[in-house]
Amino acid sequence: MKKAFVTGGTGFVGANLVRLLLKEGYQVRALVRRNSRLDNLQGLDVELAQGDLTDPDLAAQMMGCEVLFHVAAHYSLWQTDRDRLYQVNVLGTRNILAAARQAGIERIVYTSSVAAIGVGDHDQPIDETHQSPVEELVGHYKKSKYWAEQEAVKACQAGQDIVIVNPSTPIGAWDLKPTPTGEDLILRMLRRTMPVYVETGLNFIHVEDVAQGHLLALQKGKTGDRYILGHQNLTLKQLLDQLSQITGLPAPTRSIPAWIPLSVAWVDERILAPLGKTPTIPIDGVKMSQHPMYYDAAKAVSELGLPQTPIYTALKDAVDWFVSKGYVER
Template sequence: MARGDLALVTGATGFVGAAVARALQAAGFTVRVTARPGSDRRNLAGLAAETVPLDLAAPASFAPALAGCRYLFHVAADYRLWVPDAAAMRQVNVEGTRALLRAAAQAGVERTVYTSSVAALGLTPDGSPADEHTAILPAHHAGAYKLSKYDAEQAVRVLAGDGQDIVIVNPSTPVGPGDVKPTPTGQMILDAARGKIPAFVDTGLNLVHVDDVAQGHLLALQKGVSGQAYILGAENMMLRDILHMVAVQAGRRPPAIRLPIAPLVPVALIMEQIAALTGKTPLMTRDVLKMARKKMFFSSARARQELGYTPRPAAMAVRDALDWFRREGMLK
């Protein structure tokens, strides 16, 4: 892998994709990024990269974007925790991924790093950290997004098994600078920093700095084994501790009320019904509550041992996220 090698990054207008593109540029790669017409391109500011159109629902756009690329980082995905049309999400995340990777092989791309998610992995019954070998059960498929990412990863594994050079990475819950949309987790950080989260449910997440996730992508390109998956996470934390950390850093009072999940289910149902009528994303869904019943804790031991992955503490990720939100005027 030499300086100047051309790498295509899909989803570079998004949170993780932009971080991957910046990391590649800093490492000396020539970077090409994709963007759909009309997409928010704020994350591309300051990035010395050619921007080309690509739509995962339009396979005709694949070949021109891939032409001349030695490497592909397929980061793009439809990431929403509630969708009115699950079939449309599946078309992008599963069928679009399969078609793009086949097009990459035809275009002569030497190696692909595919961005999956811990949403595609199983969870342990006792809440201990899961890893790449933890069995996934039907009960773990809470919602269209998780199911689409699981099926997409299985499709990628089939392609790798057929001989295509593809390394899989599974980011946990990234936070940090550049979350322009913001992501559901970024919105939670924002709301907590604004003092808008007075209570919490008893669940847990694995937080990781988005720039560490980006570095994990580069390490996967350099050292990953084709067909192998690597969890890119950092620190397992209970939600109450995450919200406390955000509140302290933002100068707010931490939430002190613990809510049981069961009484929230009918409330979530009503919110979903309203969302179906208005088209606006509900503040809470039954799938989110279903996920909250499990501690989404994960181990990055394989990535640490095999790739040399060294993520920083979650507190630094939250600090950098809040600093960026503050500079962008989003904490007002």
């Protein structure tokens, strides 16, 4: 029975991964921050290691584990979070990979993101061979994930056994926080607070398939390679129409040009936020939506056997979970 050390186990992808590892017979030790909500790990046979990615004693926390899944990251599109994004995502990754070397970890799966890869020209899907110049990546979250992935690449070149996975946009259960996808798309639809939409597109995948992709990367992934964990490219309108079929609620029928939410976001972040008002729309989030983010996950499907659960199923699982946990009334 192998023992896995998991960071980010209280989060969306991490909680699904921890459940899969336990189901597959792994022992799990999860790194949790002192102020973390532990709802996603309640009732699970998981050993908790209290700490932070930047702690100097992480090697001691990992002793006795054979494999590491480094899933944790700070995800924020707010420009005021710039420093924390680099501290947690870049320096935290550097720190935990160094600690893993000290602790004798045999193999590592590092959770990057398609955000680190960038976007293609003319809305074309891209694969692992593509890399947008870092200066063209929109926002500090994407840039921090790029530089964090470079830490994994450097550690691998220095001799560590690391496989990199790049999830696209996961959908499903255990979206506790919730993620921007869960909050801004699914919950806004359920709460009937989405009268219009922006013309954009994303690659979506069931979060359980993302968890499977992590385990498959551990078992079959090539050292130093990266694998896009994705499934279906959909326009935002297509996704909302599927949500409408599931919920019986009408999907918005009118789109608005990007300059409208961009103007609102600019006022929110640049003028009202410094005055103490909580902003509602991030500037970088709107800028990202101006370029559809489409990806090709054929490599992970062919080399790893990545499952491709229908997005309709993922959306239904997400809706059922949000409703069951009281996020919205049906």
